[in-house]
Amino acid sequence: MKTLKGLLFLVISLFLLTSTVEVNATTIKHFMDTTEEVQIAERKIHMTFKKVIPEALQNVQANIEVLNNKNGKIATFNGVTIGEEGEISDSRIYQFDSALDSSFFSSVMNPTLTKKENLKKITSELPALGESDQFILSSGILLLITVSGIYLVSRKRRKGKWLLLIILIGGTSRVLPTSTAFALDTPNYDLSQYEVYTDGQYTIKLTLTANYKMDNDVTPPLESNQSSLTVHDSILYVGDSWNAKDNFDNAKDQSGKLVDFSKITVNGKVDTSTVGDYTVSYRYQGIKKDAHITVKANQSSLTVHDSTLYVGDHWKAEDNFVSATDKEGKNLDFSYISVEGIVDTSKASTYEIVYSYQNKIAKAKVTVEEKNMPINNGDGTVDFMNQTWDIMKDYGNGNVMIAGLEAIKPEGLPFVRFNSTGYYYQEDIDQLNGYDESLPKTLLDDWYNKNVSGTSVEKYIQPVTPLNPILGKMKQLGWTSNTVGDWGNDPVKRQLWRDEIMAPDKYPTLVGTGKKQAFLMSASDVVKNTDQVGHFTDEASKHLVNLTNKGISDVYLRTPGEQVKATLMLSKIFPNFIASNFIEASGASTIPTLVVNIP
Numbered sequence: 001m002k003t004l005k006g007l008l009f010l011v012i013s014l015f016l017l018t019s020t021v022e023v024n025a026t027t028i029k030h031f032m033d034t035t036e037e038v039q040i041a042e043r044k045i046h047m048t049f050k051k052v053i054p055e056a057l058q059n060v061q062a063n064i065e066v067l068n069n070k071n072g073k074i075a076t077f078n079g080v081t082i083g084e085e086g087e088i089s090d091s092r093i094y095q096f097d098s099a100l101d102s103s104f105f106s107s108v109m110n111p112t113l114t115k116k117e118n119l120k121k122i123t124s125e126l127p128a129l130g131e132s133d134q135f136i137l138s139s140g141i142l143l144l145i146t147v148s149g150i151y152l153v154s155r156k157r158r159k160g161k162w163l164l165l166i167i168l169i170g171g172t173s174r175v176l177p178t179s180t181a182f183a184l185d186t187p188n189y190d191l192s193q194y195e196v197y198t199d200g201q202y203t204i205k206l207t208l209t210a211n212y213k214m215d216n217d218v219t220p221p222l223e224s225n226q227s228s229l230t231v232h233d234s235i236l237y238v239g240d241s242w243n244a245k246d247n248f249d250n251a252k253d254q255s256g257k258l259v260d261f262s263k264i265t266v267n268g269k270v271d272t273s274t275v276g277d278y279t280v281s282y283r284y285q286g287i288k289k290d291a292h293i294t295v296k297a298n299q300s301s302l303t304v305h306d307s308t309l310y311v312g313d314h315w316k317a318e319d320n321f322v323s324a325t326d327k328e329g330k331n332l333d334f335s336y337i338s339v340e341g342i343v344d345t346s347k348a349s350t351y352e353i354v355y356s357y358q359n360k361i362a363k364a365k366v367t368v369e370e371k372n373m374p375i376n377n378g379d380g381t382v383d384f385m386n387q388t389w390d391i392m393k394d395y396g397n398g399n400v401m402i403a404g405l406e407a408i409k410p411e412g413l414p415f416v417r418f419n420s421t422g423y424y425y426q427e428d429i430d431q432l433n434g435y436d437e438s439l440p441k442t443l444l445d446d447w448y449n450k451n452v453s454g455t456s457v458e459k460y461i462q463p464v465t466p467l468n469p470i471l472g473k474m475k476q477l478g479w480t481s482n483t484v485g486d487w488g489n490d491p492v493k494r495q496l497w498r499d500e501i502m503a504p505d506k507y508p509t510l511v512g513t514g515k516k517q518a519f520l521m522s523a524s525d526v527v528k529n530t531d532q533v534g535h536f537t538d539e540a541s542k543h544l545v546n547l548t549n550k551g552i553s554d555v556y557l558r559t560p561g562e563q564v565k566a567t568l569m570l571s572k573i574f575p576n577f578i579a580s581n582f583i584e585a586s587g588a589s590t591i592p593t594l595v596v597n598i599p
Helices: 439-451 456-460 471-476 491-502 538-549
Strands: 008-016 025-039 059-068 074-082 113-115 132-136 142-146 161-169 201-214 228-231 234-237 248-252 265-267 276-284 287-296 301-304 307-310 321-325 338-340 349-357 360-369 381-384 387-396 399-404 464-466 509-511 563-565 570-572 593-597
Touching: 228 276, 228 287, 301 349, 301 360, 381 399, 381 593, 387 538, 387 593, 509 593
Parallel strands: 234 287, 307 360
Antiparallel strands: 008 161, 025 201, 059 074, 059 201, 113 132, 132 142, 142 161, 228 248, 265 276, 276 287, 301 321, 338 349, 349 360, 381 387, 387 399, 399 593, 464 509, 563 570
C-alpha cells in the first residue's frame, strides 16, 4: 500500500497482568476513565495514546471518543473488544457523527463502507491483525482502517500483555486547506496520494469496562490508577546550564511503577542567558504538571592580588585571596575556592596561581626575589645593597637615614668639584639653591638611577625633601655675593650663621615628602647643637671615624660652610681641624645617603 496523506494516529496500549481467578460467574464492572490531549504538530495528525491495565482480565471493552476541541464535534468508537487471546474485533459499523472535523465529514451518518477494488458493502468488522482494509464513504471520502499490531512484551520486563490498537483514519478533500502526510504501504492495494485536513487540538477519552468471571461473592481484583507525575520549581542564575530533566522528579504508571523520563512530554524552554521567569509543562498519561524556573542575575565574584616574596619566605594560597561571593552575592569563605599552582619560595622566580569558584577564574602573580632588604645589624650599621651603611638618624616607624662608606666617583676621576665654576653658586641670583645645581647631586642622581631605580630594593627607599638655604637667605646673613662670604673673626656673625644655617631644625632632610632619591646630608642632619664648634651628633662623629679608616678625609654636605674664598674654592663648616673632615670643598668626596624602611 502506498502513501496516504494525512494520518490520525490513535494508539491505545493495554497492559495485562497474568494473575487468574476462579471462574464461576460473570461480573461487568467499570474500570476507568482517562483523558489525554494531543496537539497537532506541523499540520500532521499524529495522536498516540497508551494506557496500562494492571490486572489479568478475561475481557476488556473500550469505548473511544475523539473530540475536536475546535468545533466541538465527537467521533465515537464503541464496543471495541479485546478478547482472551488478544483478538481485536467489532461487529458494528462505526458511527462517525461528523467525526474529526465538521466540514470534513459534514454529511456522513452511518456511512456505507465499500472496498475500493469491488465496491462491495462492508458491514461486519475491523480488519484482522496486521491487515488494512480500504473503504469508500458514500460522500466520496476515503476511509482506511488498519489494525497494525498486537504486541506481547517479555515477562522479564513487565507482567502480562501489552496490547496495542492502532486505528488510522485518512481522507481527502478538494476544497479545504491540506497538508501532505507520509506513506503507508499495504499489500494488494494501489493507492494514490491523498490529502487530509488538519486543524485543531484533539482530546481522546477512553472508557474501559472489564468482564470478570468469578464467584459472585468475590470482589473483582481491580487496582486503582496509580499514575503520577511530580516536578519541582527551581532557581537558576545567568550562565547556568539547564535541561528539562533537571526539574523532573519522577513519574509512575497505572500500576505504580516508575517510568523513564523519555516517556514524558515536555513543552517549554529556559533561556539561562536572560533574567526572567519561565514555565515548563510536563505531561504523562493525561497528567500535566508545570515547573516554574526563575533565572536570576549571577552575582558571583572572585578577587585575588599579586604579591612579591623573598627567598625563604612562607607562602600559602590564601595569602593572595581577597574576596569571593556566591551567585546571590553572599561572601564566601576561602574553603570554597579551588586553587591550582604552587609557589616555591626557595627559588627566585615568578609563579602564576589560578583561583576558581564555579565559573569564575582569577589569576595571581607571585614573584619570589632574592632577599635584599635592609638589615639592622644592631651596632649602628645596616646591611643593604651588598654593602654596609652607617645609621645617621632614626625617624621612627622603621625609617632610618643611612650614609654609605664608599664614595661615588666620576669615571676616571677621584672626585668632582661642587660646582662647575669653582664656586658654591654659579650665579648671583637670590632664588638659586646651590645643592640643586651642584655636580655631586648630578653624580648621586646617576648612581640612583643605575643602582636603585626600578629594582627590588627601591621599595625600601623612602621619599625625602632635602631642605637647603637659597642665596638670598645667605646674603641676609652677611654673604656679599655668590662667590664671597667671609665673616673673618666676628664671633657674633659666626654664631648667627650657625644658628640660622646649621641648627638641627633649620635645613634637615624631611621624610615622607618629595621623591625617592640619594642625597647629600646637610649640616642640620649632623650637628648636635651650635654652641660649640665641631659639635656633631654621635652618629656623625662615628661616621667620620669610619670614613677616615677607609681613607676618606673630606666629604661634601649640601649646606654651605662659614666662609667662601674664591682663591681656595673652599667652604668650611667649622674653621678647625675636626670640622675640616666635614666640609664643602673642591676636592671632597661624594657619599650617598638614603632614607630606608627596615621591615
